[in-house]
Amino acid sequence: MPSAPASEPLIRLRGVGKVYETGTQTVVGLTDVDLDIAAGDFLAVMGPSGSGKSTLMNILGCLDVPTAGTYAIRGFPVETLSPEALARIRNREIGFVFQVFHLLPRYTAQKNVELPLLYAGVGREERARRAVDALRTVGIEDRREHLSNQLSGGQKQKVAIARALVNRPALLLADEPTGNLDTKSGDELMEIFTRLNAEGATIVLVTHDPAIARRAKRTVYIIDGRLVTAEEFRERRG
Amino acid sequence: MNALEFLRVAFESFRTNRLRAALTMLGVIIGVAAVILLVALGQGAKNYVESQFAGLGSNILIATPGKIETKGGPPVIGAAKHKLTMSDASVLEKKGYLFAGVAPLVFGTSEVRFGSRTRNVPVLGVTPAFSDVRNLHVEIGSFVTDSDVEAKRRVCVLGRTVRRELFGNANALGQVVKISGARFRVIGIMESKGVSLAMDLDDVVYVPVRTAQDLFDTDALLEIIISVRNKSDIDSGKELARSLLFKAHSRHEDFTITIQAAMLSSLFTILDTLTYVLGGIAAISLLVGGIGIMNIMLVTVKERTNEIGIRKAVGATDRDILFQFLIESTVISSAGGLCGLAVGVLGAWAIGLLAPSLPIAVPPWAIALSVTFSVFVGIFFGVYPARKAAALHPIDALRYE
Numbered sequence: 001m002p003s004a005p006a007s008e009p010l011i012r013l014r015g016v017g018k019v020y021e022t023g024t025q026t027v028v029g030l031t032d033v034d035l036d037i038a039a040g041d042f043l044a045v046m047g048p049s050g051s052g053k054s055t056l057m058n059i060l061g062c063l064d065v066p067t068a069g070t071y072a073i074r075g076f077p078v079e080t081l082s083p084e085a086l087a088r089i090r091n092r093e094i095g096f097v098f099q100v101f102h103l104l105p106r107y108t109a110q111k112n113v114e115l116p117l118l119y120a121g122v123g124r125e126e127r128a129r130r131a132v133d134a135l136r137t138v139g140i141e142d143r144r145e146h147l148s149n150q151l152s153g154g155q156k157q158k159v160a161i162a163r164a165l166v167n168r169p170a171l172l173l174a175d176e177p178t179g180n181l182d183t184k185s186g187d188e189l190m191e192i193f194t195r196l197n198a199e200g201a202t203i204v205l206v207t208h209d210p211a212i213a214r215r216a217k218r219t220v221y222i223i224d225g226r227l228v229t230a231e232e233f234r235e236r237r238g
Numbered sequence: 239m240n241a242l243e244f245l246r247v248a249f250e251s252f253r254t255n256r257l258r259a260a261l262t263m264l265g266v267i268i269g270v271a272a273v274i275l276l277v278a279l280g281q282g283a284k285n286y287v288e289s290q291f292a293g294l295g296s297n298i299l300i301a302t303p304g305k306i307e308t309k310g311g312p313p314v315i316g317a318a319k320h321k322l323t324m325s326d327a328s329v330l331e332k333k334g335y336l337f338a339g340v341a342p343l344v345f346g347t348s349e350v351r352f353g354s355r356t357r358n359v360p361v362l363g364v365t366p367a368f369s370d371v372r373n374l375h376v377e378i379g380s381f382v383t384d385s386d387v388e389a390k391r392r393v394c395v396l397g398r399t400v401r402r403e404l405f406g407n408a409n410a411l412g413q414v415v416k417i418s419g420a421r422f423r424v425i426g427i428m429e430s431k432g433v434s435l436a437m438d439l440d441d442v443v444y445v446p447v448r449t450a451q452d453l454f455d456t457d458a459l460l461e462i463i464i465s466v467r468n469k470s471d472i473d474s475g476k477e478l479a480r481s482l483l484f485k486a487h488s489r490h491e492d493f494t495i496t497i498q499a500a501m502l503s504s505l506f507t508i509l510d511t512l513t514y515v516l517g518g519i520a521a522i523s524l525l526v527g528g529i530g531i532m533n534i535m536l537v538t539v540k541e542r543t544n545e546i547g548i549r550k551a552v553g554a555t556d557r558d559i560l561f562q563f564l565i566e567s568t569v570i571s572s573a574g575g576l577c578g579l580a581v582g583v584l585g586a587w588a589i590g591l592l593a594p595s596l597p598i599a600v601p602p603w604a605i606a607l608s609v610t611f612s613v614f615v616g617i618f619f620g621v622y623p624a625r626k627a628a629a630l631h632p633i634d635a636l637r638y639e
Contacts, residue, residue, distance in 0.1 A: 063551060063632045084555045091553020102548045102636060106254045118243060119553040163552065 008075040010170060010202055011037035011060065017068035018055050018225075029055035030225045033069070037204065039170070042197040044216035045206045048237070052225035053206045054175060060204060061094050061173045062086045073170065091119050095164025099176035101156040103148035109135065109159045110144040116167045134162035138192055154185030161192060165201075172196065174205045178212060190215050241565075248566040251538075262534045263574035266612050269524025270578025271585060273608040274600055276520045278586040280513025282598035284506060289597060297338075297469045298371070298498040299476055301326075301462040301483060305492055320492035321458035322483075324448065327365075329486045330464060336475045338467040339367035344450040345460040350443055351416040352404040359400055361417060361443050363450020371465045374439065379411050379426030386425075386446040393449075395426040398440035417443065418453060472497055517604065521611065528571065528615035535567050535623035546627055547635025556628040563624035564617065571616025575609045582608075 013036075018029035030052050037043055047053040058064040059071060062078060065086070071078045073093055081089070095116075096102075103112045113131040122130070135141040138158040148156060157177055164172055174193065178186035194215055197203050205216060213219045221233035228236070252259040303322045327342035334340060344363030349356050368374070369381045376395060386393050394417065401410050410424050422445065431439035451457055466475035476495050483493050539546070546559055554562075583600055590598045 058633055061551075063636075084557070087550065087553050087555040087558075090551060096551050098636070102544070102551070104545055104548060107250070115549065116552040118247075119549070119555075119558060121240075167553075 008072075009036040010039040010041070010074060011035070012072045012075070013059075013069065014071075015069035016059065016066045016071055018052075018059060018064070019067045028225055030059070030066070033225075033227055035220065035227065037171075037202065039202050040197070040200055042193070042203045042215075042217040043205070044213035044219040045204060045222060046208060046210070046213050046219055046233070047206075047222035048208060051222045053222050055225070056222065057173055057175050057204070057206050060171070061096055062089045087119075091116055092167060093170045095161075095167065095169040095172045097157065097160050097164050097172070097174040097177045099179040101148075101153070101160050101180075103156055103159060103163075105149040106147060108145050108147055109140065109151065109155075109162075112148050112159055113144075113162045113166050115163060120167055130166055131162070134166040135159070137165060137196075138162045152185075153181050154188060157181060157185070157189055158192070161189075161196075165196070170202060172201050172203045174203065176206055176208070178207070178209070186212075244561050244565045245569065247562055248569045251542075251566060252569075258534060259570060262531055262570050263577065265527030265530035266524065266571050266574025266615065267527075267578040267581060269520065269527040270575050270608045270612050271582040272520035272523050273517050273611075274579060274582025274604055275585045275589075276516035277513055277604040278582070278598050278600045279589070279596075280509065280516050281601050281604075282589075282596045284509040284513065285597035285599055286595070287505065287509060296499045297466045297472060299464040299466060299472070299479055300496045300498055301330075301464065301479060302460075302494050302496065303458070303492070305494055320487065320490065322462055322493060323457055323459060324451075326483055326486055327459065327462050329482055330462060330479060331367075333482050334464065334475075334478060336466055336468070336471045336478055337464050339371040339463075339465045341365055341368040341371040341463040341465075342447050342459045343368070343461050343463060344447055344454065344456070344458075346450065346454040348418045348443070348453070350400065350404065352413065355404050357400060357403050359397075359441055359443050361445060361450060361453070363447040363453075364444050365447050368444075368463070371463050374431060375429050376426040377429045379424070381426055382444060382446045387448055390448045390452060391446060392420060392422045393425045393446065394422040395428060395444040396424055397428050397438075397442040397444075398430045399438060400441060400443055401427050417445070420453065472499070517607075521608075524608070524611060524615060527574065527612075528619040531567050531571055531616060532619035532623060534570075535563060535620055536626070538566075539563060539623050539627040542627075543630060543635050543638040546630050547632050547638065550630070550632035551636060559630075560624045560628035563627045564620045567620025567624070568613060568616035571619075572609075572613045575612025578612065579605060579609055 013033050016033040017031050020027040020029055033056065045053050045056060055064070059066050065079050073089065078086070078089065104115070110128065110131045113134050114127040117127040117130060132141055132144060135144050138161050140155060140158045140162065143151060143155060143159075148159060151159065178189055181189065190212065193203055193205065197217075203216075205212070207213055219230070221228050221230060223233060223236050301322060303320055322342075324342060327340055330337065331340040342365060346361050347358060348361045349358050364382055365387050366381060366383055369376070375381070379395070381395055382393070385391075394415065396404075396410060404410070404415065405413070410427060413424050414421050415424060416422070428440070428444070445453070464475070464479055466472050476497055479495050480491075484491055487493065549559060586598050586600050589596070
C-alpha cells in the first residue's frame with residue numbers, strides 16, 4: 001500500500017451506496033455516505049438494527065464492495081479491486097471483532113490468533129511468537145492453550161481482539177463487540193479498546209448503546225442507510 | 239500459504255472428526271484393496287497356467303499330420319489322410335541342424351497288468367529324445383534307449399501313479415508287466431510331475447516308439463515334437479521343419495507345424511483379459527468410494543460454512559479455501575489408497591498361504607495404477623465441493639449458523 005499524502009485521511013468514503021438485489025426487488029442498504037476517518041481516530045457508529053450499520057462495517061472491512069461511490073484506504077481506491085486483492089487487504093489492513101466472536105471452535109486460542117498470520121504467509125515460529133504477543137496485549141496469554149469453545153464470552157472476545165490485532169492492521173473494526181457480554185466483561189473490553197486507541201490504533205466501533213458510544217472520540221449516526229446528525233438521530237429515535 | 243500449511247490444516251480437521259475421516263477412507267480402502275486382490279488373483283491364475291506349461295518350454299515345435307488352412311489349434315486326432323512316420327522323424331533328426339531334439343510320439347490306451355492288478359492307462363511310444371524335449375525324467379532306472387527303439391524291445395518306464403497302483407510299496411524295477419497281453423520288463427520309474435492340464439503325467443506308461451507301433455499295429459505317429467536349440471531360431475526352425483517334411487512327402491504339404499508358444503499365447507491373452515475385467519470391476523468400487531468422498535466433502539463444506547467465512551474475513555483468498563478442501567479430499571483418498579494397498583497386498587499374501595498351489599502375485603502396475611487412481615479420485619471428487627466452498631461469499635458464510 002503506497003503511503004498517502006499527509007492531507008489524506010486513513011479512510012475516505014465519498015457518496016458510497018449499497019443496493020442489494022434479491023430476486024425481483026432491490027433493497028437499499030446504504031445511500032450517499034461520506035465519511036473520513038483519520039489515523040488514530042476512535043469512531044462509534046450508532047444506529048438501530050436494520051439501519052445499515054452492518055452494511056457500512058462490511059464495506060469498511062472489504063467484506064463487501066459498494067455499488068456506488070468511492071472508498072479509499074490511505075488514498076488507495078478499493079472498490080475496483082479483485083476478490084483476491086480484497087482478501088489481502090482484509091488480511092493486512094483490517095482487523096475484525098464480531099458480536100458473536102467467530103472463533104474456530106476446535107482450535108486453541110493461540111491457533112485462532114495465528115489464523116491471519118497463516119494467510120499472510122508468516123512462518124510457524126514467528127506466528128506463535130506474534131500470537132502470544134497479541135494475547136498478552138489483551139491480557140489473556142495464560143489461556144493460549146485453551147480451546148476457544150472452553151472460554152467464557154469475555155475471554156473469547158479478548159482472543160478475537162488479539163486475532164484482529166495480530167497482523168498490525170491499519171483499522172480495527174468492531175461490530176457490537178460487547179453485545180453478547182455482561183456489563184463487567186463489556187467494561188473490561190472497552191478499557192482494552194480505549195487503551196489500544198491511546199496506543200495509536202484506529203478503531204471503528206458499531207453499537208446501539210449510547211454508553212458504549214460515549215467511550216469513543218466521536219460518533220456518527222446512521223438511520224435508513226444514511227448518515228444523520230445527532231439531533232436528527234435523537235428526533236427520529238425519540 | 240504453502241503446501242505444508244495446507245496439510246497441517248487438513249490433519250487438524252481430521253483430528254476433530256476421526257470417525258468420519260476413517261469411514262470416508264474405508265470406501266477407498268475397499269476399492270484399492272479389491273483392485274489389488276482381484277488383479278493378483280487373475281495374475282495368480284495366469285502364473286498357475288504358465289507354470290503348468292513351464293516344463294514344455296517355449297522352444298517347442300509340434301509337427302502333426304494333416305494340413306489346416308486356418309490358424310488355430312492342432313488338427314483333430316485321426317482326421318489326417320496322410321501320416322507322419324518314423325522316416326519323417328529321422329529326416330528331421332539328420333537334417334535339422336537347428337534342432338536339439340526330435341521326439342516322435344505314438345499314443346494309445348492299453349490295459350497294464352501286474353499279477354492280479356490291472357489298470358487302463360495311456361501308453362506313449364517314445365524315443366530317448368522325448369525325455370529332454372518334454373523335460374520329463376526317470377527317477378529310478380533308465381529311460382528308453384536308442385537300442386531299445388531299434389530292437390523294438392519290450393521294455394517300459396512307469397509313471398508314479400501306475401507304479402503305486404500296480405506294485406504298492408514293492409520294488410517294480412526289473413519286474414515284468416503285461417501290456418495288452420504282451421510281456422514288458424520295467425526298466426525305469428518316472429519322476430512325479432503331477433497333473434498338467436487334464437493329463438495326469440504320472441498315470442502314463444512309456445515304451446519304445448517302434449514297440450508301440452507294433453503294439454497298436456500302426457506305422458503312423460501321433461506327432462513329432464521338436465525342440466529348437468536356440469529360442470530365437472523358433473521361426474526359422476519351423477520353416478526348416480516345414481521344408482524338410484515337404485521334401486520327404488514328395489512336395490505335398492499334408493502336415494502342420496505349430497509353435498507351441500503361439501498356442502499358449504492365445505490362452506494367456508484370455509487370462510490377461512480376465513485380469514483386466516476383474517480389475518475394472520474392482521475399480522468401479524473405487525469410483526463409488528470417490529463419490530463417498532464427494533458426499534462427505536459436501537457435508538463438510540456445509541458444516542464448516544461459518545469457518546470458511548471466518549477464514550475469508552481474516553484474509554483467506556478463494557484459492558486458499560479451494561486448496562484447503564481439495565487437499566483434505568486428496569489426503570483422505572491417498573491415505574485410503576495406501577491403506578487399501580496394504581490390505582490388498584496382505585490379503586494376496588494370505589491367499590497365497592491358504593492356497594499355495596496358486597502362485598498369486600501382485601503386479602507392480604496394479605499397485606501403481608490403483609494408488610495413482612485413488613489420488614486422482616480424491617482430486618476429481620474434491621474439486622466440486624472445494625469450488626463450492628471457495629465461492630461462498632464471506633458475509634453469507636459468516637452469517638450461516
